Amino acid sequence: MRTRKGLAVAAATTLWLGLAAAPAPGAPTAEPDPGRLQQSVTAVRDLLLKAGDRMRPGEELTPPPAGADAIRVEAAGQPPAAVLTDGAAPPLYRHRELGCEVPAFAESRFAGFDAQVTQMMQDWGFMTASLAVANECATIYDQGYGRVGPWWARNAPAGDVTDLGPATPDNELFRIASITKPLTAAAIHDLDERDLLEKTDYVFCVKGGPADCILTVDLPAGFDERIADLRVRDLVGHRGGFDNNKTTDYLFRAWEVYQAGNLNAPPTPRDFTEFMLGLGLDAAPDAEYHYSNLGYLILGLVIEKAGKLPYRDYVYQRLLAPLGIASGDVVLSRTKRLTRNTREPAYWCVDKNWNANVPISTFAGEAGQRRCYADGGWVLESMAAHGGLSMTASAVATFYAHWWNFGTPRTAETYWNFPAGTKTAYSHNGRLAATQTVAARCVNGLNVVLLTNQHAWGSFDWAAAEERLCRAADDFLAQGPYYSTIWERDGRDWRSHRATPAAGYQALVDTTKADGFRLVDVNGHRGDSGTTYASTWVRNTDGTPWAATHGQTFAAFSARFDQLKKAGYRMTKVSGWRDGDQPRYASVWTANPDKRLWISHIRMTDAEYQQHADEYDAKGYRLISVDGYELAGQARYAAVWLADPGTAGSGNTATPYRAIHGATAAAYQAWFDAAAADGFRLTDKDVYTVGPAVRWAAIATRDGGPPTRSFSTWNFYTYQPRWAQEKEAGYRPVTISAYR
Structure with missing residues (x-):
């Protein structure tokens, strides 16, 4: 009970x-x-x-003495x-539902941000980007940069690609990659607060395991019994026992999972989960920290089971809609061009293998054929909880104004509770084929989000991007x-x-x-x-x-x-x-x-x-x-x-x-x-x-x-x-x- x-x-x-x-x-x-x-x-x-x-x-x-x-x-x-x-720390803004006040500022005051993004595009060679800046309430600036490219684009043409397609709108959708993870962690926190699960609950219901569990999965005989000890909190903290240095992250090798399971459609999150659990854990749960995409993919299944809604719907309805974010600004990423949201830019294909992984499609009509990662080689539909959402930069920045990077609510009283860095208090970055993203909380109190269509093997420098954007935030505040x-x-x-x-x-x-x-x-x-x-x-x-x-x-x-x-x-x-x-x-x-x-x-x-x-x-x-x-x-x-x-x-x-x-x-x-x-x-x-x-x-x-x-x-x-x-x-x- x-x-x-x-x-x-x-x-x-x-x-x-x-x-x-x-x-x-x-x-x-x-x-x-x-x-x-x-x-x-x-x-x-x-x-x-x-x-x-x-x-x-x-x-x-030094508060004055009483009566002073x-x-x-x-x-x-x-x-x-x-x-x-008088001694109390008042909230920066009154978070009364949607009564949170958002001051308006002249766009000219944000010129420093525009200059930084434009320079990054020149330095690192991406053609499309979107920036959003949020204070402790909501987004105060968003801007699109460059050109969106032709929607049908598959391979980047030679020459100057910045002339292709219309100018990027401020509300352009982008694949946000791993900066989805804080939303997943926040959804788990929300379920816990609603008593729909406990973070100490066991994740998998397996033979001989504890009864207080959530997911039932098919595992081969002789499976790693440590799987029964895996708790929700372990996955949230990247302590689930999955070490990509020891076991390949097959979430990015869909063809092998497709073959192993004798599938006739791209692998689902459950297919990926059962395949990788069948390989066993690399460490005991909660014993070691290893950043894990699989852990967050599994959390997506947990959210759907406990929340009784598809992952995207739970995240939107419970976390984002209350912040005034439009439904159309939060969608599931689609792998193939013809099913992709038309508000997304072109994702350029680059013919380069990911280590030894040759990109092979698992989609109907082309299964077994080589396709670039951005358009068939991966299955973004199955990556929702760890990197498969497409959002506007403004929506991500508004989320960051209200939630911590590790998935707990930010309140007015705790808004400044973070370790002080040189420029960035904390951040989360994301990378997929044809996508590089940054969401950072600057130590001056502003949240900055940059979404791009830079390919994963490009020269994009996350640390430099954070430093440049937070420097622009300093200049803005000054x-x-x-x-x-x-x-x-x-x-x-x-x-x-x-x-x-x-x-x-x-x-x-x-x-x-x-x-x-x-x-x-x-x-x-x-x-x-x-x-x-x-x-x-x-x-x-x-x-x-x-x-x-x-x-x-x-x-x-x-x-x-x-x-x-x-x-x-x-x-x-x-x-x-x-x-x-x-x-x-x-x-x-x-x-x-x-x-x-x-x-x-x-x-x-x-x-x-x-x-x-x-x-x-x-x-x-x-x-x-x-x-x-x-x-x-x-x-x-x-x-x-x-x-x-x-x-x-x-x-x-x-x-x-x-x-x-x-x-x-x-x-x-x-x-x-x-x-x-x-x-x-x-x-x-x-x-x-x-x-x-x-x-x-x-x-x-x-x-x-x-x-x-x-x-x-x-x-x-x-x-x-x-x-x-x-x-x-x-x-x-x-x-x-x-x-x-």
């Missing part, structure tokens, strides 16, 4: 052209800037090595998947822009946008304002395709009057500044950036009915900024907004101060604050840690570049406000899932700024 197992400044406002306190004495001033290296494979690998047996990097290294102010620690060098939290954010626990209704193109920003403002929201922060950034704006909004429940400016030159901004000041508004946020050689500015304003004093300057040099910060602090003005940008090769600053005089003996301002500017990542981190320890929370921050250097400017305030979280290195890839996590945790963005 089986038991169910658990799954597992109105009047005195001044406008000047242009952080506050300098880094504390002793703070590092010449630390390397990791800002552009956050996504590098080296940083990820080093963190994983330090993490040891931790579930996955993503927890704070919630300004969050920003540890340098976090990998792309890391999120600093692309900017990066985003700096502050989040505050807040129950108000809000909206945010990180990269609204300049042409559409005014329409966004008009629409969002009409919907009852008030702009609270804006940041301009010049990217490759022009200026974009990051903005944050809150529901304007009390109808507070407000105004905003964006994209203005210094002269235009000055004119608008005077108008808004005279109308009774005061500035709360300001942003500056360089558009070519021209500085531009954006700002947010709110009604100032009590005529509170304030000061703003938008084009300060470093020295001017420090001078004014000291001066205004002495006069009781508190810094409330700071933004850094580059102009003529120098750092410039835009800032706003608000009159907030302290009472006698309480300091210069009623609300204590600290500020920093021009800081490296290390100096900023030291400042940040000290501020958090003293009960300050981050209220404004900007990360900006001056030449190749990445710098931080920030303000921390001890005002009793709600808990905040801060992040500095989200990029185009990591932004959306991190944003979703913070929203779900009850936080709203206070500031968003972009930098490169």
